Amino acid sequence: MSRRPETKSSTPEDTRALILETALRLFSRNGFFNTSVQDIRKEADISIGSIYHHFSGKEAIAKAIYLDLLGKIDVTMRDILSRHSTAHDRCREVVVHLFSMTDAFPEAMEYILHARHREFMTDGIPICSSGPFARMKQMVEEGMESGEILPMDPLVATTSLFGGPIRLIHLRLDGILKEEISSLLEPTWLCAWKSVSK
Amino acid sequence: MSRRPETKSSTPEDTRALILETALRLFSRNGFFNTSVQDIRKEADISIGSIYHHFSGKEAIAKAIYLDLLGKIDVTMRDILSRHSTAHDRCREVVVHLFSMTDAFPEAMEYILHARHREFMTDGIPICSSGPFARMKQMVEEGMESGEILPMDPLVATTSLFGGPIRLIHLRLDGILKEEISSLLEPTWLCAWKSVSK
DNA sequence: GTCTATATTCGGATAGAC
DNA sequence: GTCTATCCGAATATAGAC
Numbered sequence: 001m002s003r004r005p006e007t008k009s010s011t012p013e014d015t016r017a018l019i020l021e022t023a024l025r026l027f028s029r030n031g032f033f034n035t036s037v038q039d040i041r042k043e044a045d046i047s048i049g050s051i052y053h054h055f056s057g058k059e060a061i062a063k064a065i066y067l068d069l070l071g072k073i074d075v076t077m078r079d080i081l082s083r084h085s086t087a088h089d090r091c092r093e094v095v096v097h098l099f100s101m102t103d104a105f106p107e108a109m110e111y112i113l114h115a116r117h118r119e120f121m122t123d124g125i126p127i128c129s130s131g132p133f134a135r136m137k138q139m140v141e142e143g144m145e146s147g148e149i150l151p152m153d154p155l156v157a158t159t160s161l162f163g164g165p166i167r168l169i170h171l172r173l174d175g176i177l178k179e180e181i182s183s184l185l186e187p188t189w190l191c192a193w194k195s196v197s198k
Numbered sequence: 199m200s201r202r203p204e205t206k207s208s209t210p211e212d213t214r215a216l217i218l219e220t221a222l223r224l225f226s227r228n229g230f231f232n233t234s235v236q237d238i239r240k241e242a243d244i245s246i247g248s249i250y251h252h253f254s255g256k257e258a259i260a261k262a263i264y265l266d267l268l269g270k271i272d273v274t275m276r277d278i279l280s281r282h283s284t285a286h287d288r289c290r291e292v293v294v295h296l297f298s299m300t301d302a303f304p305e306a307m308e309y310i311l312h313a314r315h316r317e318f319m320t321d322g323i324p325i326c327s328s329g330p331f332a333r334m335k336q337m338v339e340e341g342m343e344s345g346e347i348l349p350m351d352p353l354v355a356t357t358s359l360f361g362g363p364i365r366l367i368h369l370r371l372d373g374i375l376k377e378e379i380s381s382l383l384e385p386t387w388l389c390a391w392k393s394v395s396k
Numbered sequence: 397g398t399c400t401a402t403a404t405t406c407g408g409a410t411a412g413a414c
Numbered sequence: 415g416t417c418t419a420t421c422c423g424a425a426t427a428t429a430g431a432c
Contacts, residue, residue, distance in 0.1 A: 052409070156362075160362040165361070166361060194393050251397060405425090409422090410420085
């Protein structure tokens with residue numbers, strides 16, 4: 001258990017991870033429907049059989065990626081909730097994280113943001129995006145109770161607060177914004193917070 | 199020319215319009231890739247041949263819808279620009295229009311918002327979404343010159359101002375917001391404007 | 397200019413050897 | 415658990431009658 005008997009050059013056991021990484025890259029770059037399982041096979045340099053051994057099909061791969069990424073984000077969200085106490089600090093930290101993730105892993109961000117509209121969620125997973133979304137709303141609602149955020153419809157407050165930053169992320173992913181998005185963090189957050197605070 | 203010789207019950211000459219309407223409905227409901235030309239044929243109750251007589255293929259239909267809708271929006275935008283003089287009134291009117299369009303023609307709105315991410319724009323039409331987008335930015339920039347809007351990066355101002363409302367539109371189209379979105383116009387606009395004004 | 401019938405391509409998925 | 419070869423359905427697009 002301590003040492004592997006044969007050191008296969010690159011990826012020994014986690015073919016699964018390789019498949020997910022490769023598929024994410026291709027899905028983000030060319031889209032789910034413009035990516036065939038053969039494309040994944042070629043890019044990852046493995047066989048069709050191997051892919052179908054690990055996943056039941058293309059949709060299953062897409063869903064695995066989605067749940068994977070969503071889980072990671074949710075972990076971060078919970079971490080933020082525990083490390084900060086005010087709505088201001090929490091929400092700001094969320095935006096910081098979303099921005100840095102956009103710069104560091106644009107494909108992942110792109111995938112998450114468009115997953116539900118990319119038509120491959122043919123069944124189940126109802127509003128999964130609501131995981132992180134629900135936490136944002138929760139932060140806002142608590143901020144309203146504490147008086148940091150003006151009283152109003154929570155949905156309006158949440159969209160007003162995070163809508164600007166998210167819109168900017170879209171522009172960055174679409175290539176309209178050329179610079180790293182993190183460089184616009186301060187003014188963007190300033191506007192966002194001003195929109196719902198006193 | 200004044201009277202048609204034969205009054206064919208429903209759509210006499212504009213099969214084209216029928217195809218576009220039908221395709222928009224299906225594309226919005228089920229997505230571009232989950233809609234076959236056969237589906238359009240059935241739903242519109244016409245023949246495959248007729249469809250291919252009017253359009254070179256499925257992509258061409260999608261593009262025609264896109265350009266059609268974008269053109270209409272741009273007309274409205276220009277109208278707003280001419281009828282109002284302050285950035286406040288212009289931008290507010292844009293949001294009013296986007297909201298009422300969301301309530302009245304959700305499929306059209308959904309289509310426009312996701313067209314570029316639906317993977318069927320395999321060629322050309324670079325950032326067509328920039329038509330309306332550019333006009334919004336223009337309104338904001340003029341508002342900055344006139345002093346209505348605080349000086350800052352124009353992109354940040356534009357996303358801050360319209361990001362909240364657009365986000366809310368997404369929630370409405372996704373079914374998360376149950377009520378008509380127009381009912382939330384006032385508080386949403388209040389927040390949006392506050393985020394960039396003095 | 398609308399129709400039916402059909403050709404052709406493509407891609408998801410399976411079978412079974414190793 | 416990884417591989418190759420292959421099947422089969424689906425969907426785009428065309429041909430040609432009316």
